[in-house]
Each structure stands twice: as C-alpha cells, then as structure tokens.
Amino acid sequence: MSLTRYIAKKLVEAILTIFIGITAAFFLFRLLPGDPTAVFLDIRLTPEAKQALIRQFGLDKPLWEQYILFLINVFQGNLGISFAYIGTPVSKLIFGPKLFNTIVLMATSMILGAFIASILGLLAGWKRGSLFDRLVTSLSYLSTSAPIFWIGLLILLFLCGYLGLIPVGGTISVEAIHADPLTKIKDYLWHMIGPLIVLILFFLPLYLLYVRNAVVTMHGEDFIFVLKAKGLPDKHILFKHIARFALITIVTLLAVHSPLLVSGAIITETVFSWNGMGLLLYESVLKSDYPVIQGIFILTIIVVVIANLLADIAYAFLDPRIRRGGIER
Amino acid sequence: MNVLDTLDMLFHSKTFTLGFSIVVTVSLIALLADIIAPYPPLDFVGNVLEAPSWKHLFGTDDLGRDIFSMVVYGSRVSLIVGFLAAIFSTIIGTAIGITCGILRGIIDAITMRFIDFMLSLPYLALALAILAFLKPNIFLVVLVIVVLGWVSTAKVVRAQTLTIMASPFVEAARAIGASNLHIALRHVLPNAFPVILSSLVLSVRSAILFEATLSFLGLGDPALVSWGTILFFARRAGAFILGAWWYIIPPGFMIMITVLGFTLMAIGLDEVLNPRLRR
Numbered sequence: 001m002s003l004t005r006y007i008a009k010k011l012v013e014a015i016l017t018i019f020i021g022i023t024a025a026f027f028l029f030r031l032l033p034g035d036p037t038a039v040f041l042d043i044r045l046t047p048e049a050k051q052a053l054i055r056q057f058g059l060d061k062p063l064w065e066q067y068i069l070f071l072i073n074v075f076q077g078n079l080g081i082s083f084a085y086i087g088t089p090v091s092k093l094i095f096g097p098k099l100f101n102t103i104v105l106m107a108t109s110m111i112l113g114a115f116i117a118s119i120l121g122l123l124a125g126w127k128r129g130s131l132f133d134r135l136v137t138s139l140s141y142l143s144t145s146a147p148i149f150w151i152g153l154l155i156l157l158f159l160c161g162y163l164g165l166i167p168v169g170g171t172i173s174v175e176a177i178h179a180d181p182l183t184k185i186k187d188y189l190w191h192m193i194g195p196l197i198v199l200i201l202f203f204l205p206l207y208l209l210y211v212r213n214a215v216v217t218m219h220g221e222d223f224i225f226v227l228k229a230k231g232l233p234d235k236h237i238l239f240k241h242i243a244r245f246a247l248i249t250i251v252t253l254l255a256v257h258s259p260l261l262v263s264g265a266i267i268t269e270t271v272f273s274w275n276g277m278g279l280l281l282y283e284s285v286l287k288s289d290y291p292v293i294q295g296i297f298i299l300t301i302i303v304v305v306i307a308n309l310l311a312d313i314a315y316a317f318l319d320p321r322i323r324r325g326g327i328e329r
Numbered sequence: 330m331n332v333l334d335t336l337d338m339l340f341h342s343k344t345f346t347l348g349f350s351i352v353v354t355v356s357l358i359a360l361l362a363d364i365i366a367p368y369p370p371l372d373f374v375g376n377v378l379e380a381p382s383w384k385h386l387f388g389t390d391d392l393g394r395d396i397f398s399m400v401v402y403g404s405r406v407s408l409i410v411g412f413l414a415a416i417f418s419t420i421i422g423t424a425i426g427i428t429c430g431i432l433r434g435i436i437d438a439i440t441m442r443f444i445d446f447m448l449s450l451p452y453l454a455l456a457l458a459i460l461a462f463l464k465p466n467i468f469l470v471v472l473v474i475v476v477l478g479w480v481s482t483a484k485v486v487r488a489q490t491l492t493i494m495a496s497p498f499v500e501a502a503r504a505i506g507a508s509n510l511h512i513a514l515r516h517v518l519p520n521a522f523p524v525i526l527s528s529l530v531l532s533v534r535s536a537i538l539f540e541a542t543l544s545f546l547g548l549g550d551p552a553l554v555s556w557g558t559i560l561f562f563a564r565r566a567g568a569f570i571l572g573a574w575w576y577i578i579p580p581g582f583m584i585m586i587t588v589l590g591f592t593l594m595a596i597g598l599d600e601v602l603n604p605r606l607r608r
Contacts, residue, residue: 017446028458141596145589147538149545150560150581156569157577168570262451267542271564281454282546285461293458300451308449 006316014309021301026070029294030063049087079295084287090295093280101171102265102276109196110261113203114250121208122246125215126238137212140205148264152198152271159194166194169273195272202264206257207250214249215242248318255311258304338601345597351590355583359404366398370554378566381575388575390559391566399554400579406555407587410467410540414474415532421475422482423525427513429483430490441487447480453542460548467550470543474536482528489521523602527595534591541584556580 054060061069073079079090124133143151159166167173167190176187218224227237265278273279277296284292339345358365368374375389382388387396429437456473463469493499499516507515543549544557545564559580563569568576 017449020446021450141592142585142589145534145592146585147541147545147557147581147588149542150577150584153560153564153569153577153581157572157574161569161572259449259451259453263453263542266453266457267546270546281457285457285548288461290461293461297451297454297458300454301449304449304451 003316007313010309010312014305017305018302021305022071022074022298023067025294025298025301026067029290074298079298080291082289082292084284084289084292090291093292094277094295094299098276098280101274102269102278105192105195105199105268105274105276106261106265108192109199110203110254112196113200114207114254116200117204117207118211118243118246118250120204121211122215122238122243124208125212125219126234126242128216128219133212136208140208143201143205144209148198148202149267149271151201152194152268155194155197156271167191169194169271171275191272191274195268195274198268198271199264202268203257206260207253210249210253211246214246218242218245244318248315251311251314251318255308258307261307262300262304335601339597342597342601344593344600348590348593348595348597351586352594355404355587355590356408358401359408362401362405366395366401368395368398370394370399370402378568378571378573378576387579388573390562390576391568396559396575396579399559400556400583403554403556403559403580404583404587406467406544406550406553406558407537407540407584410471410474410555411533411537411591414471414478414536414540415529417471417475418478418532418536419482419525419529422479422528423486423518423521425479426483426486427490427517427521430487430494431509431513431517437487440483444480444484447477448484450477452477453539456539456543457546457548460543465543465548465550467553470540470549473543474539478532478536478539482525482532485524485528486521489524490517493517493520523598527598527602530591530595530598534588534595537584537588537591556584 077091079094082088082090082093085093120136124130124136127133155166156168160168169191171188171191172184173187173191176184179187223241224237227241262278265276266282267278268274269276269278270282277299281293281296283289284296340349371394373393374395375385375393377389377393378391379385379389379393385395385397387400390396390399425440429440456477459473460469493516494512499512502512502516540549540555541557541560544555545561547561549555549558549561557580560577563573563576563580566573566576
C-alpha cells in the first residue's frame with residue numbers, strides 16, 4: 001500500500017468515525033430527558049428567538065428531518081443555544097478564550113511531559129536494573145496509581161496553602177485584567193504553574209514507562225549490536241538511533257491517550273478553576289446545560305479523531321516500513 | 330501448568346505478593362469497618378476541623394465528622410464498585426472477545442470497528458454527560474463503568490482467542506467435529522485464562538480510580554461516602570487554604586495505595602503467566 005493510499009484510507013475512517021460520533025451525540029441527547037425543546041420553557045426567550053430556533057433546528061418536523069438539519073447545522077458550526085447562558089450560542093461559548101486556555105495548558109504540559117519522559121525513559125531503559133532505573137520506574141508506578149485530582153489538591157495545599165507561591169485558582173487576577181500585556185502574560189503564567197505541574201505529573205509516568213520498555217526490548221536487536229561493534233559511543237547510539245524509536249512510541253501514545261487528555265483537562269481545570277473547556281463541561285453538567293455538553297462532546301470526538309489521524313500519518317513518516325508500503329500497523 | 334503450580338509461582342513473585350498483601354489489607358479494613366471505625370461515618374462527633382488527636386486519629390472535617398471513620402467506611406464503596414464493575418466488564422468483555430475471535434467474519438468486523446470507536450471516546454466526558462441526566466447511585470456508577478470498560482477486555486481477549494484458534498489442538502478438535510461452544514469453553518477459555526485474569530485485575534484498578542474521580546466531581550452516590558467523596562468535601566470546604574492536611578492526605582493516600590496494590594498484582598501476573606517477559 002502506498003503512502004497516499006494509506007493516508008486516504010485513514011482519512012475515510014476518520015470522517016466515518018466523526019460522522020458516527022455526531023450521530024450518537026444527536027440520538028443520545030434526544031433519548032435522554034432534556035431535549036432542545038426544553039429551552040422553550042424559559043420565559044426569558046423572546047417569541048422571535050423561539051421561532052428562529054424552531055426554524056433552524058426544524059423542531060416542528062419529524063425526527064429524521066431534525067437529524068438531517070442537525071447535521072447541516074453542526075457542519076456550519078451551529079451547535080444550538082446554551083440553557084444556562086440564555087441567548088448565547090454554544091459555538092460562541094466554546095470557541096473563544098476557553099478553548100485557547102485549554103489548548104495552551106494541555107499543549108504545554110504534554111510537550112514538557114513527553115520531553116522529560118523521553119530523556120528519563122531512554123536513560124532508565126539503557127541502564128536497565130540500575131538504581132536510577134528502579135527509582136524512576138517505581139516512582140512512575142506510584143504516580144500512575146495516584147488520582148490526579150489528589151495530586152492537584154496536594155499541590156494546592158503545599159504551594160498555595162502553606163507557601164503561598166501559587167494562586168488559589170483561576171486564569172488571571174482581577175488586578176491584571178487591565179494591566180499592560182507583559183504583566184498580563186506574567187500573571188497568566190503564574191496561574192498556570194499549579195495545573196501545569198499536575199498535568200506533567202499525569203503524563204510523564206505514562207510516557208516514561210512506555211519509552212523505557214521500548215528501549216529495553218530494543219537492547220537485543222541486531223542493529224544495536226552492529227552500532228556497538230562499529231565502536232560508536234553509547235551516547236550516540238542512545239540519542240541518535242534509539243531515540244528515534246522512542247519518538248514513534250510517544251507519537252502513538254499521544255493519539256491513543258487523547259481521551260485521557262480530555263479527562264485530564266476536566267479534572268485539572270476543575271481543581272484549579274482554570275477557565276477552559278474542561279471546567280465549562282463540568283459546570284454545564286452541574287447546570288444540566290445539555291446543548292453545551294453536546295457541543296463539547298462533538299468537539300472532543302473531532303479532536304480525538306484528528307489526533308489519531310495525525311498520529312497515523314506521523315507514524316507513517318517516522319517508520320520507513322509503512323512509508324515504503326510494507327507492513328500495516 | 331495447573332492452578333496450584335501457578336499460585337506457587339505467583340507467590341514467589343515479590344511484586345505479586347506485595348500487591349496481594351495490600352489488597353488483602355484494604356479488603357480486611359472494608360470487611361471489619363464496623364469494628365475498626367470508632368464513629369459512624371456521617372455523624373457529627375467533634376468540633377469543626379479538629380487536627381488529628383487520639384480521639385480523632387485523622388482529625389475532623391468541616392462539619393465535625395470523624396475523618397478516620399469516613400476513610401475506613403470509604404474503603405467499602407471503593408472496593409464494591411471496583412470489584413463489581415471489573416467482574417461485569419470482564420465477563421461481558423470475555424464473552425464478546427471469544428465470540429468474535431471464534432466466529433470471525435462480518436460480526437467480528439463490525440464489533441471491532443465499534444470497539445475502536447468506543448476506545449476513542451472521551452469516556453470521562455461521556456460518563457459526566459450520562460450522570461448529568463440520571464440521578465447517580467452506586468449501581469448506576471457501576472453500570473457506567475461497565476458500559477465504558479468492557480471494550481479493552483474484549484480487545485485483549487479477542488487477540489488471545491485468535492492465537493489459540495490458530496493452534497494445532499483446536500484444529501484437531503475441529504477435525505473430530507467439536508462445536509464452537511465446546512471449543513470456546515474447553516480450549517479457548519482455559520488457555521486465555523491468564524490474559525483474562527490480568528485484565529480483571531487491571532479493570533478493578535481503573536474502576537476504583539474512575540469511581541474516585543466521579544465522586545470527587547460530586548457525581549457519585551450522594552448517600553454513600555467514598556474516598557473520592559471525602560476529597561470532594563475537602564475541596565468544597567477549601568481544606569487546602571485552611572491547611573487542613575489531615576482532610577486531604579488520608580483519603581487520597583488510600584486510593585493511591587489500593588490502586589498500587591492492584592497494579593503490582595497485574596505486573597506480577599504478567600511476569601509469571603507471560604513467559605516471554607520472564608527473565
């Protein structure tokens with residue numbers, strides 16, 4: 001299979017999965033109590049706005065027509081009107097500062113976590129059985145056993161409660177909202193310290209254990225033996241040749257664990273009141289704001305599927321066996 | 330390899346034995362909660378936010394309840410949810426995995442596509458969405474964990490079934506006219522047992538973590554106190570600002586140590602039952 005066909009196949013699969021996801025979201029939220037018509041019980045909505053909603057979502061038409069209209073609306077970015085913030089379109093709530101805050105937080109922690117994990121994992125796997133390896137591995141197992149919300153509470157207890165080094169929560173201080181950009185950025189980063197530490201501690205052990213095990217299994221490979229026989233220094237073999245495989249492991253993991261990304265965001269943002277998508281979802285659940293839950297649900301499915309697609313493509317580029325049309329994963 | 334030999338090997342593994350001891354200890358705490366806990370978990374028995382003392386080993390919470398008693402009783406909820414959810418998702422996952430692995434064809438293809446779809450779902454978001462619609466109680470929490478949890482077991486068991494189906498003894502059984510059911514029960518199930526067992530242990534581990542997370546987010550059974558619920562109370566009361574470490578550390582530590590126990594058991598099982606990993 002050529003690379004183009006491989007990517008095309010993955011692309012079709014991805015589109016199909018997104019389609020199934022949106023369909024599931026539509027029917028799930030219709031079967032359960034609290035359909036979009038419930039918004040009409042709200043007296044704050046003007047008759048004109050109600051009429052507009054009925055027309056947009058075809059609420060006076062049979063279910064299958066509603067489903068078609070729903071699909072069209074979703075592709076146009078119309079995700080309905082929030083119950084809790086009356087009159088605010090769901091898309092406006094989602095696409096804005098909240099999405100930005102979540103992306104900044106998750107991307108930073110994932111990149112830092114993956115980077116530190118790669119280095120520690122490479123070293124631990126290379127010196128298998130050493131004190132360093134045993135220490136790093138045991139700490140990783142311990143850390144994957146601790147619930148991340150607890151780690152968050154511990155960090156708040158020590159760094160905020162006792163030492164006063166980080167803020168209680170939120171994304172930006174009230175005083176900093178109208179300050180100059182530099183102060184604003186500084187304040188933002190200061191708020192990010194707590195959630196960032198928690199998320200790094202969440203991702204790091206997962207990646208580390210995988211990288212370590214990948215290095216351990218590679219120890220016996222012929223090409224490592226050849227490289228050693230050529231007289232290359234360990235450092236060169238480890239960081240030039242083995243690191244490449246570790247990278248493949250990490251890329252695959254990033255995709256496989258993308259649902260974890262969502263849970264990580266929900267929990268961490270809730271603990272630190274970080275004004276992002278995770279907190280929005282949690283608050284919407286507490287307020288039974290179904291359209292928002294549905295919107296975030298669709299968005300996360302799309303993000304997860306795209307992450308998997310990108311990983312599949314990256315995988316093909318990193319692993320020459322797939323690129324040259326050999327094996328299929 | 331019979332059961333006794335396997336057990337003997339398992340208890341020679343330090344990792345497994347350590348994990349097993351932790352799990353047994355926590356289970357004993359849960360069983361003997363009525364004897365160990367000095368107070369009923371939800372009674373107001375002391376002052377507000379008392380630091381630990383001999384009277385209240387882990388101090389009291391913001392309503393004057395004894396945190397030690399809450400933690401002791403909390404082990405019941407965590408273990409019941411963990412075991413129930415794990416047993417059901419393992420049974421369902423095993424049944425579906427073996428069926429797909431033996432039948433193959435269109436049913437298998439559709440099921441696997443569905444499993445891949447389930448695995449790519451943001452499961453915490455989905456669980457929150459479901460629990461937002463329905464009133465949470467302990468069985469609903471178990472149900473949600475089972476609905477989202479059987480897929481990984483099914484995937485692993487199916488892969489194992491495919492390997493077993495390719496072996497000569499299954500071919501021999503087929504040749505003498507054995508039915509699919511006979512092959513499933515007499516050949517596949519016993520040979521896939523190690524995989525099923527370690528998948529069961531891992532399911533308990535993730536079910537306990539998942540229950541703790543849901544309870545921490547305030548979506549657990551409101552009538553019961555689990556370790557996650559205590560931490561939900563602690564966060565709501567602002568225990569970290571008040572410096573009430575006794576409100577935060579014990580319940581979280583219990584979750585961590587219990588989950589670690591199951592993790593160690595799973596690692597030990599893999600070492601012993603998966604000869605390729607044995608060094």
